[in-house]
Amino acid sequence: MRILLCNDDGIDAPGLEALAREIKKIGDVTIVAPEHEQSAKGHAITISDPLRAKEFYKDLEFFGWAISGTPADCVKIAISAIMEEKPDLIISGINQGSNTGINIIYSGTVSAATEGRINNVPSFAVSLTSYNYKDFGPAARFAARFAKKYLSLNVPEAVFLNVNVPALSEGEIKGVKVTRQGKANYEEIFHRRFDPRGRAYFWMDGERVAEEDDPNIDEQAVRAGYISITPIHYDLTHYPTLEEFIRHPEDLI
Amino acid sequence: MRILLCNDDGIDAPGLEALAREIKKIGDVTIVAPEHEQSAKGHAITISDPLRAKEFYKDLEFFGWAISGTPADCVKIAISAIMEEKPDLIISGINQGSNTGINIIYSGTVSAATEGRINNVPSFAVSLTSYNYKDFGPAARFAARFAKKYLSLNVPEAVFLNVNVPALSEGEIKGVKVTRQGKANYEEIFHRRFDPRGRAYFWMDGERVAEEDDPNIDEQAVRAGYISITPIHYDLTHYPTLEEFIRHPEDLI
Numbered sequence: 001m002r003i004l005l006c007n008d009d010g011i012d013a014p015g016l017e018a019l020a021r022e023i024k025k026i027g028d029v030t031i032v033a034p035e036h037e038q039s040a041k042g043h044a045i046t047i048s049d050p051l052r053a054k055e056f057y058k059d060l061e062f063f064g065w066a067i068s069g070t071p072a073d074c075v076k077i078a079i080s081a082i083m084e085e086k087p088d089l090i091i092s093g094i095n096q097g098s099n100t101g102i103n104i105i106y107s108g109t110v111s112a113a114t115e116g117r118i119n120n121v122p123s124f125a126v127s128l129t130s131y132n133y134k135d136f137g138p139a140a141r142f143a144a145r146f147a148k149k150y151l152s153l154n155v156p157e158a159v160f161l162n163v164n165v166p167a168l169s170e171g172e173i174k175g176v177k178v179t180r181q182g183k184a185n186y187e188e189i190f191h192r193r194f195d196p197r198g199r200a201y202f203w204m205d206g207e208r209v210a211e212e213d214d215p216n217i218d219e220q221a222v223r224a225g226y227i228s229i230t231p232i233h234y235d236l237t238h239y240p241t242l243e244e245f246i247r248h249p250e251d252l253i
Numbered sequence: 254m255r256i257l258l259c260n261d262d263g264i265d266a267p268g269l270e271a272l273a274r275e276i277k278k279i280g281d282v283t284i285v286a287p288e289h290e291q292s293a294k295g296h297a298i299t300i301s302d303p304l305r306a307k308e309f310y311k312d313l314e315f316f317g318w319a320i321s322g323t324p325a326d327c328v329k330i331a332i333s334a335i336m337e338e339k340p341d342l343i344i345s346g347i348n349q350g351s352n353t354g355i356n357i358i359y360s361g362t363v364s365a366a367t368e369g370r371i372n373n374v375p376s377f378a379v380s381l382t383s384y385n386y387k388d389f390g391p392a393a394r395f396a397a398r399f400a401k402k403y404l405s406l407n408v409p410e411a412v413f414l415n416v417n418v419p420a421l422s423e424g425e426i427k428g429v430k431v432t433r434q435g436k437a438n439y440e441e442i443f444h445r446r447f448d449p450r451g452r453a454y455f456w457m458d459g460e461r462v463a464e465e466d467d468p469n470i471d472e473q474a475v476r477a478g479y480i481s482i483t484p485i486h487y488d489l490t491h492y493p494t495l496e497e498f499i500r501h502p503e504d505l506i
């Protein structure tokens with residue numbers, strides 16, 4: 001099995017290395033990841049600048065390709081210019097920090113999996129739901145186990161998976177839960193400061209708004225100690241509204 | 254009506270100016286747009302750098318705020334730090350170039366409308382479906398007419414609209430069509446070149462893959478001369494797969 005790994009924390013991130021170690025046990029791994037951290041880059045792609053692809057070494061051994069672009073760029077260039085054959089599977093991660101609720105639309109980690117699916121490659125994103133916890137082992141081992149099953153799962157065309165693993169040891173993880181994307185959001189605050197030349201600038205900050213109280217959403221599942229798996233897709237059409245508009249076209253014009 | 258305008262082509266783009274002229278006739282307009290072009294920035298936000306907000310003048314008159322960030326940043330900072338009251342409506346555009354099919358997930362124009370809707374503000378994106386055609390008048394006048402109706406349209410919470418206007422004169426536009434997001438995509442090619450120091454770099458290029466032959470998709474509607482309106486949302490959950498997984502949890506573990 002040819003497996004492409006990508007992430008948004010950058011090619012030197014420990015989450016990617018932990019993932020690579022486990023995935024190398026089950027397949028032929030190619031790593032193509034951003035040279036620099038690309039968190040919150042959403043589904044950005046680089047169209048007005050050229051891209052560079054540099055060989056990246058770890059412990060004096062070739063580890064993968066470091067791309068001067070976004071996670072979506074990495075998947076595009078991997079498939080179109082780096083890999084000789086299309087991968088059988090793309091795994092994006094392991095992200096340091098959860099990708100749940102509305103956050104997934106900002107997520108570079110998820111966007112690499114989206115880009116894989118757009119290119120007709122089965123894909124999933126994996127995130128570890130803590131910004132501090134450094135044991136990527138349980139998430140990496142789950143990703144490897146899940147990768148072996150993934151191709152037999154019958155995930156429909158244009159659908160891919162968003163996996164969040166709680167920051168717990170394997171013994172503490174309660175199991176797997178299939179979830180929907182929650183509506184959790186951040187209430188933004190902009191801190192206004194002044195630079196040494198007296199000019200204002202803003203820092204974005206935010207507080208997570210209270211969650212829906214539903215055990216079947218991504219964020220609640222990981223808080224309860226489960227690995228959350230959310231099937232997602234990139235057809236943004238809201239069909240109920242589409243049908244409503246078609247029934248009442250006079251409202252629109 | 255307080256209306257916030259944003260775009261992704263940058264605050265000095267003619268599409269934004271054409272839109273502003275028409276919208277000022279029907280409401281109280283605030284313009285908060287990126288200082289520099291942000292095409293294809295998807296739903297990127299700026300979390301690791303501070304943001305600047307500069308006053309931007311046109312013809313020696315204050316035009317709006319130029320933000321050193323992405324379209325989504327602009328909407329966040331407009332609502333949280335610039336506007337005294339939340340806007341009643343957000344319009345993003347007029348983009349130079351269509352936002353149809355899979356392209357909408359890369360679109361900064363659409364992401365500003367997404368961000369508006371996340372902040373509970375009715376929002377729509379408007380694009381002119383040509384990279385060359387410079388008459389934004391028909392699209393701007395349609396946006397103004399549509400803005401007046403929008404609040405009475407009963408668009409559900411978390412749903413917003415993606416509008417594409419064909420590059421035609423008003424007399425040539427055939428009407429309005431409600432559409433779904435197509436699956437049109439680009440087949441990428443990376444051109445490999447060498448810089449003056451002999452190092453390789455890549456330019457992304459692509460060809461649009463043949464469209465589905467369905468008059469009810471966004472791209473086909475504009476090609477046929479209609480204004481396309483697609484209701485979209487940001488819940489990426491694919492519910493049929495979710496239900497299938499819930500019926501067969503043993504497959505996942």
